Every structure is written in structure tokens, then in C-alpha cells.
Amino acid sequence: MNETKKRYLFDHFKFIKTEAIDLGDGWFGIVRTLCEKLKALDIQSFEVIEIKEKDGDLCFYTKGVPERYRDNVKSLIEEAEIESKKTCEICGQPGYPRKTRYVTFIACRECIS
Ligand SMILES: [Zn+2]
Structure with missing residues (x-):
């Protein structure tokens, strides 16, 4: 993801505690929407510790989400994954999964071409 997009995420969502956002630019909107929804929940003291792509999947890991928010956070992340x-x-x-010999990615x- 380019620096401008990363900076946007860091500036708007203080709960992102990782510098390494390892994703293509095409998924920026998905991550931004997810983060806006998480921000709206107004959860105190939780962190996003990793945002990356792995084998065509968006991986978005959080830490410290209080019990009562867990199901809600989980379903928001699942929505973004879908x-x-x-x-x-x-x-x-719009894209779909592409398989090469070693990896799967969405394109x-x-x-x-
Ligand atoms: Zn494309």
C-alpha cells in the first residue's frame, strides 16, 4: 500500500498499532471502511496489530477487544474478508481468486493481462 494511503489510516485510526500494512492499494477502501466501523464502536483500549494479505485472504488481527465487543468486531472483520x-x-x-504455482491472490x- 502506498505511503499516502498508509498515512491516512494511521492519522484517522489511532488503534492501528502496526507500521507494517502489507496490502495492495486496491484493498485500501475495504480496510478504511472496516476501520470506520470499528471506530464507531468506540471501544477503549484495543489495538490492530497486523494488517496483511496472505494467500488471497485479508488478515486483520486485533488485540485487547473487550468480551462484549468481540462478536461484533469479529463479524465486521468477516464482512471485510468477504x-x-x-x-x-x-x-x-471487481476481481476473483487467481492461483499461481505458489500463491493465490485476488485480481x-x-x-x-
Ligand atoms: Zn485490477
Whole structure:
């Protein structure tokens, strides 16, 4: 993800405690929407400790979410994961899983041609 997008996330969502956001630009909107929803819950003292792509999956790990928010946070993250499964990680257009010999990633037709 480019520096401008990362900076936006760090500036707007103080609960992001990792410098390493290891994702393509195409998933920025998904992460931003997820973070806005988490922010709206107004949970005190929780952290996002990792945001990355692994084998075509969005991995978004949190720490310190109080018990009463856990189900809510979990379903918001799942929503984002479902969205990422059909969104090109490179450009954000509709995409679908591509398998190479070693990895799976989500991309649209234009981005891999
Ligand atoms: Zn694309």
C-alpha cells in the first residue's frame, strides 16, 4: 500500500498499532471502511496489530477487544474478508481468486493481462 494511503489510516485510526500494512492499494477502501466501523464502536483500549494479505485472504488481527465487543468486531472483520475475496487487490475493481504455482491472490482481468 502506498505511503499516502498508509498515512491516512494511521492519522484517522489511532488503534492501528502496526507500521507494517502489507496490502495492495486496491484493498485500501475495504480496510478504511472496516476501520470506520470499528471506530464507531468506540471501544477503549484495543489495538490492530497486523494488517496483511496472505494467500488471497485479508488478515486483520486485533488485540485487547473487550468480551462484549468481540462478536461484533469479529463479524465486521468477516464482512471485510468477504469483500476482499471479490476485490482486485491491485486496483479495487471487481476481481476473483487467481492461483499461481505458489500463491493465490485476488485480481481483475485488466491487472493480470
Ligand atoms: Zn485490477
